[in-house]
Amino acid sequence: MKSKEVNRVVRVFQNGAWVVKPFDELQKGDKFQIFDDGVQYIDSFGRIEWTVRKSAQVGKQDLLYVEVEEETL
Numbered sequence: 048m049k050s051k052e053v054n055r056v057v058r059v060f061q062n063g064a065w066v067v068k069p070f071d072e073l074q075k076g077d078k079f080q081i082f083d084d085g086v087q088y089i090d091s092f093g094r095i096e097w098t099v100r101k102s103a104q105v106g107k108q109d110l111l112y113v114e115v116e117e118e119t120l
Contacts (some may be wrong), residue, residue, distance in 0.1 A: 056082040060096075073103045073113050094118070 058065040060078040073079060077099045081088040089095055101114035 053083050054085075058082070070113075071111055073099050073105045075099050075102050 054098055055070070056074070057068055057070045058080045058099050059068040059073070065080065068079070078096055079099065080096045084101075090097075097115040099113050099117065100116045103111055107110050
């Protein structure tokens with residue numbers, strides 16, 4: 048069975064507006080949101096936006112990731 052491809056959109060807050068930006072271009076300090084097939088991603092802490100602590104990089108199993116700031120809930 049073939050898995051369904053997800054349409055993921057990453058938006059970054061720049062100059063007072065949310066703009067679409069490729070995930071691999073996220074940089075330290077970017078405030079971002081993720082949408083999968085139009086549905087906003089919510090993490091296990093209920094957060095809907097994050098701030099990049101370490102720019103996008105390739106990790107284990109060649110997966111792209113960013114480190115985010117640990118923000119107070």
